[in-house]
Amino acid sequence: GESVxxxxxxxxxxxxxxxxxxCAYSNSASDYFIWxxxxxxxxxxxxxxxxxxMDKRQGQRVTVLLNKTVKHLSLQIAATQPGDSAVYFCAxxxxxxxxxxxxxxKGTKLSVIP
Amino acid sequence: xxxxxxxxxxxxxxxxxxxxxxxxxISEHNRLYWYRQTLGQGPEFLTYFQNEAQxxxxxxxxxxxxxxxxxxxxxxxxxxxxxxxxxxxxxxASSLERRGRTEAFFGQGTRLTVV
Numbered sequence: 001g002e003s004v005x006x007x008x009x010x011x012x013x014x015x016x017x018x019x020x021x022x023c024a025y026s027n028s029a030s031d032y033f034i035w036x037x038x039x040x041x042x043x044x045x046x047x048x049x050x051x052x053x054m055d056k057r058q059g060q061r062v063t064v065l066l067n068k069t070v071k072h073l074s075l076q077i078a079a080t081q082p083g084d085s086a087v088y089f090c091a092x093x094x095x096x097x098x099x100x101x102x103x104x105x106k107g108t109k110l111s112v113i114p
Numbered sequence: 115x116x117x118x119x120x121x122x123x124x125x126x127x128x129x130x131x132x133x134x135x136x137x138x139x140i141s142e143h144n145r146l147y148w149y150r151q152t153l154g155q156g157p158e159f160l161t162y163f164q165n166e167a168q169x170x171x172x173x174x175x176x177x178x179x180x181x182x183x184x185x186x187x188x189x190x191x192x193x194x195x196x197x198x199x200x201x202x203x204x205x206x207a208s209s210l211e212r213r214g215r216t217e218a219f220f221g222q223g224t225r226l227t228v229v
Binding site: 034036041042043044045046049089091099100101102103104105106107 | 118145147149154155156157158159162164169170172205207209217218219220221222223
């Protein structure tokens with residue numbers, strides 16, 4: 001079946017560097033995407049979202065890019081900090097079709113080296 | 115604390131026993147979701163309520179699982195005759211109705227261990 005997946009399971013970056021986490025999705029009907037951060041023992045924390053009518057959205061230190069042509073989503077974290085260490089999930093949704101369930105990928109573990 | 119609250123945080127039960135989890139969503143949120151997460155995996159959708167109506171159910175939700183949201187506020191998820199394969203983190207999320215967006219906020223989860 002169609003699913004959301006991630007290119008890399010782990011990512012190590014030096015503190016202060018920028019991080020890029022990638023996600024591929026295969027359901028062309030998906031029209032809404034969210035990035036979540038999950039720390040050990042905690043529930044997923046909303047970071048940023050983007051609708052399919054946009055290709056870029058910026059938040060505080062984070063930017064999400066959406067390339068619908070190749071069905072690719074990325075999360076960029078500027079000036080990565082030790083507190084950014086966590087597992088990051090992308091999730092997709094077909095809100096336009098009246099569905100409210102999110103389909104999550106497996107996650108990328110981000111480790112920040114002090 | 116105005117976030118999504120789940121109780122208990124941890125539950126250990128013997129195989130065959132019934133368990134019930136509670137979720138209190140963010141007060142103004144009319145949508146409530148249950149997800150299940152196993153180690154190393156992303157959350158998997160189980161079911162969704164809009165107010166008190168259960169509108170979507172995953173095929174993961176076997177007949178041993180039942181969820182309710184009787185007054186459109188808190189929700190319970192019951193698992194009957196638990197099996198070891200039910201061991202997982204059960205996550206609740208809530209959201210406001212927004213056109214084209216499902217900005218769901220998650221609770222800390224209930225970790226279930228079936229022994």
